Amino acid sequence: MSTALEELFIRTKSENRAALIAYLPAGFPSQRQCIDALKAMIEGGVDAVEIGFPYSDPVMDGPVIQEAAETSLRQGTGAKEVFETVAAISDLVPTVIMTYWNPIERFGVDNFLKTLKSNGGSGVITPDLTIEESTSWLESSAEHNTNRIYVIAPSTSDERLRKVVDKASGFVYAASLMGVTGTRTAVSSSAQSLVTRIRTSTELPVAVGLGVSTPAQAHEVAQYADGVIVGSAFIRLLQESATESEGIAKVKELATNLREALGRP
Amino acid sequence: MATPIESEIIGHFGPYGGRFVPEALIGALDELALAHEVASNDPLFQVELAELHRTYTGRPSILTEAKRFAEHAGGARILLKREDLNHTGSHKINNVLGQALLTKRMGKKRIIAETGAGQHGVASATAAALMGLECVVYMGEEDTKRQSLNVARMKLLGAQVVPVTQGSRTLKDAINEAMRDWVTNVETTHYLLGTVAGPHPFPTMVRDFHRIIGIEARAQTLELVGRLPDAVLACVGGGSNAIGIFHPFIDDKDVRLIGLEAGGCGVASGLHAATITGGSPGVLHGTRSYVLQDENGQTVESHSISAGLDYPGVGPEHAYLHDIGRAEYRAITDDQAMQAFELMCKTEGIIPAIETAHALAGAIHIGKELGPDAVLLINLSGRGDKDVQTAAEYFGIPL
Known part of the structure; x- marks a missing residue:
C-alpha cells in the first residue's frame, strides 16, 4: 500500500508540476501557532509538510532554524508535541518528520515509526543517519510501511548515491549545495546536476532543498525537480512579524506565490 | 591498526562509534580514513612525525x-x-601534529578546530603556524571569557578565534559550529578534531596519535x-x-x-x-x-x-x-x-x-x-x- 506522500507525487506528476514541501519545527513559534501557521500555508497551496523535531545540536542547520529550534525547545517541545502536530496536519496533506537521529533512538526506533504511523505520518527525513547505520531503521520502516527519506549531497559519489537511493522511498532529498540550511540569494548550480545524477539511479521523485526561498528560485528548481522544499524563508517571516496574525498572513502569501511558480511549460 | 577489541565493522567499538553525519561529510571522512591508513603504514610518515616529536614536542x-x-x-x-x-x-600536541601532517598530505590549506579550555585550540594554532596552514578555532563564548589567556595565545600564534554564541556557548556548541563550517568548506578544509569522539575515523585516528x-x-x-x-x-x-x-x-x-x-x-x-x-x-x-x-x-x-x-x-x-x-x-x-x-x-x-x-x-x-x-x-x-x-x-x- 502506498503512503499519502507517494500518492501526492503521482498526482503532481500528472498535473505536470513540482510539489511544494514546507518545513517548520514543531512547537515554533508555539505549539498552537505552529499548527495554525501550517494550516494557513496549506490553504496557500503547500502540498506536503516536513515537521521538524527540534534538537539541541542541529549541525545541519543554519542560524534561522537553530534559533527557531531553541525557541521551541525552551517551551518544552518533545516527541509528544511533534506527534500531535503530525496528527493535526496529516488529515490535510501528507506529513513527514525531519529529525536528527538521537531523538529517534531515544524514543525507540520501532516505537517511533509505530507512533508516526498511528498519527497519520508518511515517513521520516533523517539528515544524519548514514546508510551504514541504518540496519534497524530499514527493518522497522519496512514493517510499518513508512518512507525513508535520505539526503544526498553534491559531494556524494555515484557509487554511494546508488547504495543510498536503493534503500530510500517516498522521495530523495537533494541538498542543493554544500552547506547548512538557510536562505540564499541564488540556487546553487550544483542542484540541477545533482538531480540529473540521482535520476540515473532511481525512479523515485527527487525534491531539492537548502537555500530555496523565493518564487523565482522555486520556479527554476521546479523545471527539473519533482519537489521544492522551503523552510527557513517561512520561519523568518514568522520571526519577523510583529503580530501572530501578520505572521499567518505572510506565510500564507508566500505559500501561494511559491505554489503559483511551480508550473512547467 | 585493528586491535582485538575492535569490531570487524570498521569504525565501531561493539555497538558504539560509527558515523552519524550529514551525507556531505562522507567523502571527506573517507578521504581522511584513507590518508590515516596509508600514513600508518608509511615509514616515511612515521619517521617525519617521530622527528617532530623529538625536536619540537620534546x-x-x-x-x-x-x-x-x-x-x-x-x-x-x-x-x-x-x-x-x-x-x-599538554598531550594535545601529539594528535595535532599528526593530523596537521595528514592535512598537508591531503593537499588542504586550512584547518578548523574546536576548543573548550583552549589547550587543543592552542595546539592547533601552534601546528598551523609551524606548517603554514590557515587556522580558525571555534570556542564557546562562555569559554572565551573563562580562558581569555588562551584566546590571546591563539591570536598571537596567528589563528582566528570565533566565539560561538549558540546554545550553551561551550565546547559542544563550538563542535556544532565547527561541523557547520566543515560541511560548507570541506573541499579546502580539514576539521582537526581534538578528542577521540566524532565520526569514524576520528576516534581511531586520534587514539593512534596518542x-x-x-x-x-x-x-x-x-x-x-x-x-x-x-x-x-x-x-x-x-x-x-x-x-x-x-x-x-x-x-x-x-x-x-x-x-x-x-x-x-x-x-x-x-x-x-x-x-x-x-x-x-x-x-x-x-x-x-x-x-x-x-x-x-x-x-x-x-x-x-x-x-x-x-x-x-x-x-x-x-x-x-x-x-x-x-x-x-x-x-x-x-x-x-x-x-x-x-x-x-x-x-x-x-x-x-x-x-x-x-x-x-x-x-x-x-x-x-x-x-x-x-x-x-x-x-x-x-x-x-x-x-x-x-x-x-x-x-x-x-x-
Whole structure:
C-alpha cells in the first residue's frame, strides 16, 4: 500500500508540476501557532509538510532554524508535541518528520515509526543517519510501511548515491549545495546536476532543498525537480512579524506565490 | 591498526562509534580514513612525525615518581607521565601534529578546530603556524571569557578565534559550529578534531596519535620498577589522554585501567560531566556512545570546574571498554579535584591542569584501596598555567 506522500507525487506528476514541501519545527513559534501557521500555508497551496523535531545540536542547520529550534525547545517541545502536530496536519496533506537521529533512538526506533504511523505520518527525513547505520531503521520502516527519506549531497559519489537511493522511498532529498540550511540569494548550480545524477539511479521523485526561498528560485528548481522544499524563508517571516496574525498572513502569501511558480511549460 | 577489541565493522567499538553525519561529510571522512591508513603504514610518515616529536614536542616525555604526594595516597608508588612538559603544555600536541601532517598530505590549506579550555585550540594554532596552514578555532563564548589567556595565545600564534554564541556557548556548541563550517568548506578544509569522539575515523585516528603516551610509559615503568603497574589512571572528558595511555595496556589483563570523570557538584546533583557514570547510550556529534541526555534525546548541559572536561559526550571506545568491563570509570567532584590539585602543587612542585587533577584525586582513592605495594601510573596530561585564575578564585587568593 502506498503512503499519502507517494500518492501526492503521482498526482503532481500528472498535473505536470513540482510539489511544494514546507518545513517548520514543531512547537515554533508555539505549539498552537505552529499548527495554525501550517494550516494557513496549506490553504496557500503547500502540498506536503516536513515537521521538524527540534534538537539541541542541529549541525545541519543554519542560524534561522537553530534559533527557531531553541525557541521551541525552551517551551518544552518533545516527541509528544511533534506527534500531535503530525496528527493535526496529516488529515490535510501528507506529513513527514525531519529529525536528527538521537531523538529517534531515544524514543525507540520501532516505537517511533509505530507512533508516526498511528498519527497519520508518511515517513521520516533523517539528515544524519548514514546508510551504514541504518540496519534497524530499514527493518522497522519496512514493517510499518513508512518512507525513508535520505539526503544526498553534491559531494556524494555515484557509487554511494546508488547504495543510498536503493534503500530510500517516498522521495530523495537533494541538498542543493554544500552547506547548512538557510536562505540564499541564488540556487546553487550544483542542484540541477545533482538531480540529473540521482535520476540515473532511481525512479523515485527527487525534491531539492537548502537555500530555496523565493518564487523565482522555486520556479527554476521546479523545471527539473519533482519537489521544492522551503523552510527557513517561512520561519523568518514568522520571526519577523510583529503580530501572530501578520505572521499567518505572510506565510500564507508566500505559500501561494511559491505554489503559483511551480508550473512547467 | 585493528586491535582485538575492535569490531570487524570498521569504525565501531561493539555497538558504539560509527558515523552519524550529514551525507556531505562522507567523502571527506573517507578521504581522511584513507590518508590515516596509508600514513600508518608509511615509514616515511612515521619517521617525519617521530622527528617532530623529538625536536619540537620534546618527546619522550619523562616519568616522575611523586614520593611526597604518595604519602597521601596510601603509600602506593605514584608514577607521573609528564605530558605537561610537552610543547604547548599538554598531550594535545601529539594528535595535532599528526593530523596537521595528514592535512598537508591531503593537499588542504586550512584547518578548523574546536576548543573548550583552549589547550587543543592552542595546539592547533601552534601546528598551523609551524606548517603554514590557515587556522580558525571555534570556542564557546562562555569559554572565551573563562580562558581569555588562551584566546590571546591563539591570536598571537596567528589563528582566528570565533566565539560561538549558540546554545550553551561551550565546547559542544563550538563542535556544532565547527561541523557547520566543515560541511560548507570541506573541499579546502580539514576539521582537526581534538578528542577521540566524532565520526569514524576520528576516534581511531586520534587514539593512534596518542598511543605514544602509553607506549613510552609502559616501557618507562618496566625500566623503573621492573614490572607493569597495578593500575593506569587518567582523566576523561572526551577521553583522548586516557585512551592514549590505556590502549597499549589493554592486552595486559592484570593492569587495571581507571578513567576519572568530572563529577562536578556530584553526579546525583545533575550538575556534572560524568558521561559514562551518569549518562546513557545515545548519538552526539557523529558517534554513538554514552551521552548526557534527557527523555527526548536532547543533550543536557554538562558542568565541571574544568573547561576541558565540560563535555556531555565521551569517546566511543571508552563506552565499549566500560561495557565489557576492561576499564572502570569513576566520578571525581570539583572539590575532590581541587584538593588533589593543591596537594600536587604543595608536595611535588607541579601545578597540574584542573582536568589532570581529577586523575590525581582518583590516585589518592585507588592508592588507599590498594595499599603500599601498589604501583599506579597516572597520566599527568597537562600543566595548570591556564588554570591559575580559576584556582586562585577557588582558594580565595587575591589577584
